[in-house]
Amino acid sequence: MTQQQEQLEAKAYFSRHLLEWYHGQKRDLPWRRHRNPYYIWISEIMLQQTRVDTVIPYFNRFIERFPTVESLADAPEEDVLKCWEGLGYYSRARNLQHAARQVKEQYGGQVPNDREAVFSLKGVGPYTAGAILSIAFNRPEPAVDGNVMRVLSRYFLLEDDIAKGPTRIKMERLAAELIPEGEASHFNQALMELGALVCTPKSPRCLPCPVMEHCSARLAGRETSLPVKTKAKPPxxxxxxxxxxxxxxxxxxxxxxxxxxxxxxxxxxxxxxxxxxxxxxxxxxxxxxxxxxxxxxxxxxxxxxxxxxxxxxxxxxxxxxxxxxxxxxxxxxxxxxxxxxxxxxxxxxxxxxxxxxxxxxxxxxxxxxxxxxxxxxxxxxxxxxxxxxxxxxxxxxxxxxxxxxxxxxxxxxxxxxxx
DNA sequence: AAGTCGGGGTA
DNA sequence: TACCCAGACTT
CATH class of the missing domain: 3.90.79.10 (Nucleoside Triphosphate Pyrophosphohydrolase)
Structure with a gap:
């Protein structure tokens, strides 16, 4: 078998096994109970640099207080900020409300489902745009965050510095190839779920990992030394x-x-x-x-x-x-x-x-x-x-x-x- | 490319 | 402690 064929097989294996694992292991999260684009959007903004367990109570309070795009757009900013209190990165809250007004005025209150429009929303960057498009609308767009980069850098033994900009572009190209036909929503969530539950930063749980057999880092005994990331300077x-x-x-x-x-x-x-x-x-x-x-x-x-x-x-x-x-x-x-x-x-x-x-x-x-x-x-x-x-x-x-x-x-x- | 923007969990 | 995290925006 040629190297290219092996690579194709490794990719197909990865996608198939990951998806199967996800169907059995996925967590019951509030924003997964409906395929409501507004819920997906709110959750993705909250989840930026923030853990799932921290976000859950904030998410529930938030959608109770602001159940629709319009209710968020029409609220006083201080109410939105109070709802965000303790969550950190408060510009996310202000940008979110700004974007809610964009959605209300430009898209009739419906979260848009095309790349251009989603990307134009305040506070929505490459990751969040991909997450909304794939998770809410099942569009085959990559959603590459730190979690996904960790998983891919290990499975494919990629030594690129994930702190560098061009690395994300490369990972997005790879992540897009891996999405099985018609399964963008489940697959992208599966990728992140694996990073959160199994392929963790410090001590990855390789034994229960659904793709361990073909994981290049694991086969090389290098799973704990990847991904490569230049460390931030101290505060x-x-x-x-x-x-x-x-x-x-x-x-x-x-x-x-x-x-x-x-x-x-x-x-x-x-x-x-x-x-x-x-x-x-x-x-x-x-x-x-x-x-x-x-x-x-x-x-x-x-x-x-x-x-x-x-x-x-x-x-x-x-x-x-x-x-x-x-x-x-x-x-x-x-x-x-x-x-x-x-x-x-x-x-x-x-x-x-x-x-x-x-x-x-x-x-x-x-x-x-x-x-x-x-x-x-x-x-x-x-x-x-x-x-x-x-x-x-x-x-x-x-x-x-x-x-x-x-x-x-x-x-x-x-x-x-x-x- | 580097700096600005919170806060908490983990080893 | 030190490191990490479902990043985006500004300069």
């Missing part, structure tokens, strides 16, 4: 000082939160106000936490610059928040609202500092208005005084969700103890 650390401002008088029992800018990191999410901590200058330049008094002093100045009348009192707790490119270490301080608060009414912060106000009015990319990191661009956002119950109306990144929940829990314990 840079950022030390920050956060203010947990406890209200007094009219704001008693409430905490101050602010909204982030409309673009960039955690866009339009709500948070405790926080600012960069200056590097601790201990002479060695090694960084590390700031001495307590220096931190309090820095925070006092940041609060004043932001137009928040509050006095830092004591360190409360530390919290970490990891992004793919940054790691925040937040040192949270309890602060007391000061009397006489003409500058922090409900609504927007009014700047007292002339320099900051004029700099913002001038427009442009004002990242840091002052060299010391106070008066940052974030200081121009809306602020609110909230209770625990109000948390339901604002979308928070997980770190602040946990911080606020812990704080209000503690307050409840204290108030019950003092009764």
């Amino acid at each position: 840079r650390p950022e030390e920050r000082l956060a203010a947990l401002v406890e209200g007094r008088g009219a704001h008693a029992g409430r905490v101050l939160i602010r909204q982030r800018p409309a673009s960039g990191l955690l866009a339009r999410m709500w948070e405790l106000p926080h600012w960069p901590a200056p590097p601790a200058d201990d002479g060695a330049g090694s960084g590390g936490p700031l001495p307590a008094d220096a931190a309090l002093d820095r925070l006092r100045r940041s609060l004043r610059t932001a137009g928040i009348s509050a006095r830092p009192e004591a360190h409360y707790m530390a919290a970490e928040h990891t992004f793919s490119h940054i790691v925040w270490t937040l040192q949270v301080y309890r602060c007391r609202e000061e009397e006489a608060l003409p500058r922090v009414a409900e609504g927007r912060v009014v700047y007292g500092a002339g320099a900051a106000a004029s700099a913002i009015d001038a427009g442009g990319p004002q990242i840091e208005l002052f060299a010391d990191g106070s008066g940052s661009r974030e200081d121009s956002g809306a602020v609110r005084w909230i209770t625990r119950e109000d948390m339901a109306n604002y979308a928070f990144p997980n770190v602040f969700l946990k911080l606020l929940t812990a704080y209000f829990d503690e307050q409840d314990v204290r108030s019950r103890a003092s009764e």
